[in-house]
Amino acid sequence: MFKGILITKDDAGYQARVEDIDDAVLPEGDVSVRIARSTLNYKDGLAITGKAPVVRRFPMIPGIDFAGTVVDSRNPAWTVGDEVVLNGWGVGETHCGGLAERARVKGEWLVPLVASFTPRQAMAVGTAGYTAMLCVLALEKHGIKPADGEVLVTGANGGVGSVAIALLAGLGYQVVASTGRVSEAEHLKALGATSVIDRDELSAPGKPIGKERWAGVIDTVGSHTLANACATTRYRGAVAACGLAGGMDFPATVAPFILRGVTLYGIDSVMAPLAVRQEAWERLGRDLDLGKLNAMTREISLEEAIPVAAELLAGKVRGRVVVDVNR
Template sequence: MTFQALVIDKDDAGYRAEVRPLANDDLPEGDVTVGVQYSTINYKDGLAITGKAPVVRKFPLVAGIDFSGVVQHSTNDRWHPGDRVVLNGWGVGETHGGGLAQLARVKGEWLVALPDGLSARQAMAIGTAGYTAMLCVLALEKHGVAPGDGDVLVTGANGGVGSVAIALLAGLGYRVVASTGRLGEGEYLQRLGAAEVIDRAELSAPGKPLAKERWAGVVDSVGSHTLANACASTRYRGVVAACGLAQGMDFPATVAPFILRGITLCGIDSVMAPVAVRQEAWTRLARDLDLARLDAMTREIGLREAVDAGREILEGKVRGRLVVDVSR
């Protein structure tokens, strides 16, 4: 029996990504085999597919840091054939065969039960990007940022994390300000729930150690000067959730916002988050995310379109979320 997979390889011929058939014997070690129904393309998948960053550390490897599907075989007591599951992170698509394939084999402790009310397709419309956005929202809540406290800034607003963060925050009653380099997409962002849209240029250049207080909270997927300026303009005892590095990995900031305004900078890791945290995030996504808004930000492609999509997401040409139907 063979199945289709997007395989990344690197050898004397160079770095390449292609969809090709694999056999069951090609599956990695694991105690649960899942029939994958949907996967997705995140920013990290784009880096892996193009080789723009050393995401993949084992060759050849099936790409894809996410998948949703149905358990086919299990020797793990937690899972049984027919169970609906979702996976994000754990090194899948980096050091362990990933989800851009029709079949996956993983460790059972990496899986989360797909909550009632979410389909496999909707789970991948959310994907790691949306799951990360929920982790950011949980961090703001747990550090005391309430809807009435003031504006919440979302950077990288047109991307997957940003789009889902806007929809979640707006649905929970926060006033959201969306920062984007594509102001022509303002109507789309407002439909997701943004009350205001600003040009990313306001935040992306070197700034002052302290700026005018503007934000009660921030969800940042950009990093570099954008994150530094977001911190500098966060209100007294405000909270910044940092989860990405689209602008850069550097953080050219000072301690001024932390020691003069008492702000909190929360690092958000989606890859190795404990199972309990993952379950909380997915439970909240099923409860709090407006599925109509999710559908409005989602486009579906086939597995054979995923290589081109990986390039496009790095070029800033992808709006919202991409779902990959691995059956076509």
């Protein structure tokens, strides 16, 4: 038996509770991990609250991330005592996830814990920070350099946005943070934003093409925000889209893409191949300022994760939330 959040759906309805869970609930896998820390992402909030059909199998342990230590392995890549991290792969949706003291997963889903990170720091990064790094890598590989001009980060107070600002600023980029909580401007500037704009400047229906401003964009919002970001990106600039907090629609035209040669990159963190994951984590270990990471992070217990999940969906959570699954 081990403790974890268990989501059930039956005649009593959809429920998420902290329970003692039998090992038999864990699905097939060739590596068992004792979890040290997990975290809360937007998708975890949807799963715990039931606000969207994220969970596809019941009962389910939510949590798309975890960091911990291998306690049993039938996979030649891993031995007992190895410290590992998992992000994505449908964990917490179709395969029991990280908001528990124990997990059983496929060995090919794991990556080594970066030597410069503790499990807590790795989960302060989590899928949000790993996704932010994938976005930064996309802009870099497109050829965007700090000297090229401003980079816009939308949803700046969220997990992806916060880490993206810290990463970009550390690499020398001028970062403009877009947020619905302008009252948090000083926090965003402390992370490295050079200026802060209200999300209302981008969230309403806009023109097919606007004044050129951004050398690059990291968008976590989607919908009109993404459309307006594309419409105001400079000639041959790039937009990395990784979120849909504002909606799944994309009410845009082809104008930015065929008149300015703007490139739109879709960033998938869930099924990214191992080499891509390893590159992202290695760069995070090298480029992310741990002082800034700590400043955007708070830690909670497993019991607290359920109410905090609702706060996250309501836009009341700043930065990153680490869950100590053992308390």
